Every structure is written in structure tokens, then in C-alpha cells.
Amino acid sequence: MGSSGSGCSIVWFRRDLRVEDNPALAAGVRSGAVIAVFIWAPEEEGHYYPGRVSRWWLKQSLSHLDTSLKSLGTSLLTKRSADSISCLLQVIKSTGAKQLFFNHLYDPISLVRDHRAKEVLSAEGVTVRSFNADLLYEPWEVLDHENRPFTTFAGFWDRCLSMPYDPESPLLPPKRIISGDVSRCAPDTIIFEDDSEKGSNALLARAWTPGWSNADKALTTFLNGPLIEYSKNRRKADSATTSLLSPHLHFGELSVRKVFHLVRIRQVLWANEGNQAGEEGVNLFLKSIGLREYSRYMSFNHPYSHERPLLGHLRYFPWVVDEGYFKAWRQGRTGYPLVDAGMRELWATGWLHDRIRVVVSSFFVKVLQLPWRWGMKYFWDTLLDADLESDALGWQYISGTLPDGREFERIDNPQFEGYKFDPHGEYVRRWLPELSRLPTEWIHHPWNTPESVLQAAGIELGSNYPLPIVKIDAATARLEEALSLMWQQEAASRTAAENGMEEGLGDSSDSTPIAFPADTNMEMDNEPIRNNPTNGATRRYEDQMVPSMTSFSIRIEDEETSVDHLRDNNNSRGEVPFNVNANVNATGEQREQRRENVMQTDATRAPPQQYNFSRGGRRNSEDSTAESTNSGRRERDGGVVPVWSPSSSAYSDQFPVDDNNNNNNGTSSSYMQTHQLLNWRRLSENGVSS
DNA sequence: ACGAGTTTAGT
DNA sequence: CTAAACTCG
Numbered sequence: 001m002g003s004s005g006s007g008c009s010i011v012w013f014r015r016d017l018r019v020e021d022n023p024a025l026a027a028g029v030r031s032g033a034v035i036a037v038f039i040w041a042p043e044e045e046g047h048y049y050p051g052r053v054s055r056w057w058l059k060q061s062l063s064h065l066d067t068s069l070k071s072l073g074t075s076l077l078t079k080r081s082a083d084s085i086s087c088l089l090q091v092i093k094s095t096g097a098k099q100l101f102f103n104h105l106y107d108p109i110s111l112v113r114d115h116r117a118k119e120v121l122s123a124e125g126v127t128v129r130s131f132n133a134d135l136l137y138e139p140w141e142v143l144d145h146e147n148r149p150f151t152t153f154a155g156f157w158d159r160c161l162s163m164p165y166d167p168e169s170p171l172l173p174p175k176r177i178i179s180g181d182v183s184r185c186a187p188d189t190i191i192f193e194d195d196s197e198k199g200s201n202a203l204l205a206r207a208w209t210p211g212w213s214n215a216d217k218a219l220t221t222f223l224n225g226p227l228i229e230y231s232k233n234r235r236k237a238d239s240a241t242t243s244l245l246s247p248h249l250h251f252g253e254l255s256v257r258k259v260f261h262l263v264r265i266r267q268v269l270w271a272n273e274g275n276q277a278g279e280e281g282v283n284l285f286l287k288s289i290g291l292r293e294y295s296r297y298m299s300f301n302h303p304y305s306h307e308r309p310l311l312g313h314l315r316y317f318p319w320v321v322d323e324g325y326f327k328a329w330r331q332g333r334t335g336y337p338l339v340d341a342g343m344r345e346l347w348a349t350g351w352l353h354d355r356i357r358v359v360v361s362s363f364f365v366k367v368l369q370l371p372w373r374w375g376m377k378y379f380w381d382t383l384l385d386a387d388l389e390s391d392a393l394g395w396q397y398i399s400g401t402l403p404d405g406r407e408f409e410r411i412d413n414p415q416f417e418g419y420k421f422d423p424h425g426e427y428v429r430r431w432l433p434e435l436s437r438l439p440t441e442w443i444h445h446p447w448n449t450p451e452s453v454l455q456a457a458g459i460e461l462g463s464n465y466p467l468p469i470v471k472i473d474a475a476t477a478r479l480e481e482a483l484s485l486m487w488q489q490e491a492a493s494r495t496a497a498e499n500g501m502e503e504g505l506g507d508s509s510d511s512t513p514i515a516f517p518a519d520t521n522m523e524m525d526n527e528p529i530r531n532n533p534t535n536g537a538t539r540r541y542e543d544q545m546v547p548s549m550t551s552f553s554i555r556i557e558d559e560e561t562s563v564d565h566l567r568d569n570n571n572s573r574g575e576v577p578f579n580v581n582a583n584v585n586a587t588g589e590q591r592e593q594r595r596e597n598v599m600q601t602d603a604t605r606a607p608p609q610q611y612n613f614s615r616g617g618r619r620n621s622e623d624s625t626a627e628s629t630n631s632g633r634r635e636r637d638g639g640v641v642p643v644w645s646p647s648s649s650a651y652s653d654q655f656p657v658d659d660n661n662n663n664n665n666g667t668s669s670s671y672m673q674t675h676q677l678l679n680w681r682r683l684s685e686n687g688v689s690s
Numbered sequence: 691a692c693g694a695g696t697t698t699a700g701t
Numbered sequence: 702c703t704a705a706a707c708t709c710g
Contacts, residue, residue, distance in 0.1 A: 153691080235692085235693095287691090288691090291691070354691085355691095355692095358691065358692090393691095394691080397691055398691080404691090405691080406691075406692090410709085410710095412710085413710070416710050417710090420692090420710085
């Protein structure tokens with residue numbers, strides 16, 4: 001039966017570890033014999049080597065997938081390599097495969113690698129096709145009325161929910177898979193955990209069952225239960241009423257399109273019944289799905305956003321580089337019970353309620369004023385559902401580096417949040433046994449608890465539970481100071497730029513990020529922490545400067561050019577087809593075609609890489625902007641243009657003239673775009689669907 | 691990333 | 702008078 005070699009196709013599994021609604025797999029099955037491959041190449045991830053619990057999940061999930069594939073007639077070929085592409089080449093050579101199918105990823109590393117994979121393998125005569133399996137809509141499908149990417153979540157999500165066509169319907173799993181011949185291609189054994197990790201991992205299996213069909217069960221459970229109460233319960237730190245789907249979603253065990261469809265069915269049902277709460281819950285849940293979508297959207301449109309704040313002024317924020325603070329935060333010894341409980345839970349379980357993630361990260365950035373990339377990296381290392389795109393988005397929101405994020409100057413007080421999210425202190429008592437006898441009245445602020453009460457509860461502050469490592473009012477003052485410093489430096493650098501100094505003042509010379517601390521492996525040493533971890537630690541202010549990403553060349557323009565740029569730049573970028581919207585009124589079949597073509601086209605026009613929004617708009621300050629919609633401050637951190645090919649680093653063509661198209665006199669490409677926009681409108685008016 | 695309470699802009 | 706925008710813990 002092994003249809004020997006010729007003509008068989010490789011389905012390259014990555015973060016789409018499911019057989020259901022997997023377009024790449026479906027395409028492989030349609031075209032004949034299939035070789036399913038997973039390549040473990042963590043070296044490619046740079047310092048984002050997956051954490052222990054994440055690797056544990058991956059291991060389980062792969063073995064689950066292998067079992068499913070075996071029942072369908074093939075199996076999963078696992079390879080270990082430092083370089084996915086050369087590994088694919090090797091598999092292709094040894095099996096004679098003629099096609100490669102895979103599903104899209106949107107993290108910066110994958111964008112570059114997958115683009116290269118297409119170039120390299122196509123050059124070898126392999127047909128390469130890629131698909132959307134991770135999103136409701138591809139990032140380039142969701143544009144504003146001027147065909148530019150949205151810069152706020154609200155705009156983005158509104159658009160997603162009102163697109164003229166529905167997300168693709170989920171595909172059924174294949175009934176049978178014809179196995180390609182892998183007899184000449186030896187599988188590698190992948191080591192996902194070392195011996196020291198096995199013990200800790202054993203506990204995980206009690207709480208979680210990875211694997212796509214288990215994901216499906218988890219989804220059903222959620223839909224039939226917690227979803228109705230979702231809006232009610234989400235205020236609580238403790239509730240088991242979250243969907244618990246995120247790790248499944250991260251590894252693509254669950255199709256977000258399926259989730260969306262099933263949830264929408266519930267929504268219609270409950271709307272008909274007049275179930276107000278249920279409908280509200282649905283909207284909230286969908287919004288969290290939307291944030292996940294948006295994280296991919298942001299990553300695609302601003303691929304450096306996991307390294308670098310999107311609002312430029314944050315570049316000048318004097319982060320407190322203090323590993324003592326960092327350690328206290330990690331160990332749950334900050335002196336703020338809600339924060340500490342969260343950090344202990346994270347450490348113990350790899351899981352944290354969404355609400356508490358906000359609390360601990362906000363504390364990290366606003367009170368401790370540590371560089372947010374450290375926190376993000378710690379989340380990456382410890383979360384079971386660690387997801388670079390989602391976490392980058394989350395941390396950027398918290399850090400106030402997004403136009404619709406929380407203002408930076410506001411400090412969330414863990415004491416008040418404690419009584420909001422954990423009104424009875426149950427959550428704190430569960431994770432901080434040393435406080436378990438403290439009455440609810442004091443549970444979220446032990447530092448001003450009367451001595452007698454503390455004694456009765458067996459607490460000695462500074463000894464078995466720390467005093468606050470930073471007081472809130474001190475933090476507020478320090479934050480104010482830091483912010484004014486930041487604005488000063490920002491202004492200084494702006495005038496420097498205006499005085500004709502080098503435009504590209506963001507490029508590599510002054511742009512090393514604050515390095516991760518040496519012990520970023522984050523394993524918690526059990527050394528008891530002193531009362532005040534900052535004693536003796538040198539506290540210094542440093543810029544968190546623009547990191548240099550090896551794969552991209554980053555350009556920072558000044559304002560004048562970026563405005564022009566906004567209009568007429570069609571910066572070239574490999575992945576996005578120019579005519580993405582061209583057949584909006586296409587049939588489903590045509591749309592599928594389009595879907596499959598996406599990311600193969602080279603003559604492409606990206607939506608302008610622009611981030612010139614005003615933040616906090618209305619409270620207009622010193623600014624001179626003439627932008628019609630934005631009245632407030634315009635950030636100088638305007639267009640940053642990722643260049644997709646790692647090799648083409650020279651940025652000679654700052655205003656590339658479009659050679660396929662008629663020339664660009666300011667609005668050229670918008671002829672097409674306006675044209676398409678009309679189609680879109682017409683389409684939705686006619687209610688055409690496919 | 692909130693959400694309840696309050697102010698202000700818009701019709 | 703309603704909706705959007707602020708404020709604030």
C-alpha cells in the first residue's frame with residue numbers, strides 16, 4: 001500500500017496538532033499519499049526555548065496525534081534538527097515527496113522561516129502550499145476603510161465580527177490516510193524533558209490531558225457549562241469558569257474556527273431564548289478569542305512587537321533593572337498577597353487565571369518598573385499555554401505601549417484588586433499558607449494589620465511573610481519621576497532628529513535591549529528570600545532600548561517621512577498577496593483557492609506598516625499633528641518596516657517604486673483598494689454569501 | 691484587557 | 702435625552 005515515493009506529499013505539522021479541520025492535512029490527503037512530519041528545532045526559537053511545562057504538553061500532544069494518525073493509516077514522523085528547512089529537504093530527498101503542505105504561523109521567527117522554506121523548496125522543484133488553520137481571518141483580510149491594518153483591538157474586532165463573509169467552516173477529519181513511504185527516512189527520538197523535570201511533570205497529568213480529541217472534549221464541557229456563567233464569574237480569581245482551552249489552542253489541537261462556530265450556535269440559541277447573561281458571556285468569550293486573533297494580527301503587522309514597545313516613547317522609559325525585585329516577584333515574595341498568590345500558583349501549576357495575569361504583570365511593570373520583556377520571558381518559561389504572540393500582546397497592553405492599552409501612569413493597587421477578585425481571601429489562603437489564619441479584613445494588606453492580629457495568625461512580617469518590597473505611594477512617585485524623564489528624553493531625541501541628525505536613529509548602534517538576567521532559566525532556587533530584596537542590589541536606571549532582531553532590519557522614520565510613507569509606500573513584503581481582496585465576491589471554491597495562494601505570491605503589497613496613532617487622544621498636548629482623525633499626540637515612533645528576507649538588509653529603497661503597477665503618485669495603490677472596497681460594500685449590501 | 695459612577699458632547 | 706468619554710479605585 002505504501003505508494004512508493006513519487007508524488008507523495010509532506011504535511012508539516014507545527015502548531016496545528018489535530019486531524020480535524022486541518023487544511024494542510026486535508027490537502028495532503030486529497031492529493032494522495034501523505035507523510036506527516038513534525039520537526040523539533042528549538043534552536044530556531046532563539047532565547048524563546050519552550051519552557052518545561054510547555055514541552056511536556058507538546059510531548060503528550062504529539063503522541064496523541066501519532067495515535068490518531070495511526071488509526072487513520074499512517075503515523076507521525078518525528079525529526080530532530082537545528083534547522084527545519086534543511087531537515088525538510090532531507091525528508092524530501094529520502095522519500096521523493098513532491099509537495100509540501102503546512103499551516104500558517106504568525107510569530108516573527110516563523111514568518112521568516114516559512115517564507116524561506118517556500119523559496120528554498122520551490123527552487124528544489126517542490127510544490128509548496130500553505131493554509132490558514134489558526135485564525136478566523138488572515139491578518140491581511142482585516143483592514144479598515146482605508147485598507148490599512150487596524151491599530152486598536154476594538155476596531156479590529158468589530159471588523160472581524162462584521163466581515164462580509166464568514167470564517168471558513170471547519171473541515172471534518174479525513175476518513176483514511178494513505179501513508180507515504182518513509183522506509184528510507186529514519187525517525188529521530190525527541191527528548192522533551194530531562195530527568196530533573198520528570199518529577200514535576202508527573203503532576204501535570206493530573207490536571208490536564210493534552211491532545212486534540214481531549215481538546216474537543218474540553219470545548220464541549222465548556223460550552224455546556226461555564227460559558228453561560230462566563231460573564232458573571234470572570235471577576236473571580238479562583239473560579240474554574242474559564243474555558244481552560246488556551247493550551248489546546250496554542251498547539252492547535254483545537255480549531256479556533258470550530259470554537260467560533262459552536263459558540264455562535266449557542267449565541268443564536270440564547271438570543272432566541274432571551275438569555276441575556278448567556279449572550280453576554282458569549283460576547284465576552286468571543287472577545288477573548290478575538291484577542292488571540294489580534295495577537296497574531298499584531299505579530300504579523302509588527303513582527304518585532306515581542307521585543308520592542310509599539311509606542312516609541314516607551315523606549316525612553318527608565319526601567320528599573322533590579323534582579324532582586326525580579327526574583328522576589330518570581331518567588332511570590334513581594335509582600336502583596338494577591339500578587340504573591342498568583343506567582344506561587346503560576347510556579348506550582350503553570351496556570352494563572354487571566355485576571356491574575358493582569359494583576360501580576362501590571363504590578364511588575366508599574367510598581368516594580370522592571371523591564372516588561374523580563375516578565376514576558378518568565379511567562380514564556382512557566383506558562384502551560386505560553387504563547388509568544390498572545391503574551392507579547394498582553395504585556396504590551398499592560399505596559400501601556402498600545403494605543404488602546406491602559407495608561408501607563410495608572411497604578412493598579414493590589415490591595416483593592418484583592419478585594420475585588422478575591423473578596424474572601426480564599427485564593428490567597430490557598431497559595432500562601434503562611435497567611436491562612438489571617439482574617440479576611442486584613443488578608444490583602446497585612447502590612448497595616450495590628451500586631452495582635454498578626455500574632456494570633458502566626459505571622460511575623462519580614463520573617464515568614466515579607467513586607468511590601470515597594471510601597472504603592474513610593475511606586476507612584478517613582479513612576480511619575482520616571483515618566484517625566486521619559487518624556488524629556490523623548491523630546492530631546494525628537495529635536496535631535498528635527499535638527500537633521502541621522503534619521504534612522506533607531507538603528508543598531510544604540511539599540512541593545514536590556515539583557516535577560518543570567519539565571520533566566522527561572523528555576524526557583526529555594527533559598528529563602530530576605531525581607532528586603534533590594535538591599536545590596538545595585539539599582540540602576542537603564543533604557544530599554546530597541547533590540548536588534550537578527551532577522552529583520554528595522555527602520556524608524558521621522559514624522560514627515562512617515563506621513564508620506566503612509567500614503568504611497570508599498571513596501572514589499574513576501575507574504576501578502578496584493579490582490580487579497582480581489583475576489584471578495586468569490587465562491588467558496590475560489591476563496592479556498594485564494595486562501596491557498598496566500599503567502600506564495602511575491603509581487604505583493606503589504607498594508608502600510610504604520611503606527612501613527614495618537615494615544616489617549618483627546619488630552620491633546622504640545623502637538624502639531626494635522627492628521628485628520630487623530631488630534632492628540634503623535635508618536636515619533638512612526639513606520640517601522642520589517643523586511644522579510646533576512647538577506648536584504650540594506651534599506652536603499654525607502655520609497656520603493658512599484659514596478660508592476662503604475663507609478664505611485666501618492667495614491668496609486670489605493671485605486672485598487674478603493675475599487676475593492678466598493679465591492680465589499682456592494683457585497684454586504686446584497687447579502688451575498690457563499 | 692475592568693466596570694460603576696459621573697461628566698460631557700451630540701442630536 | 703442618549704451615548705460616548707472620563708475618572709478612579
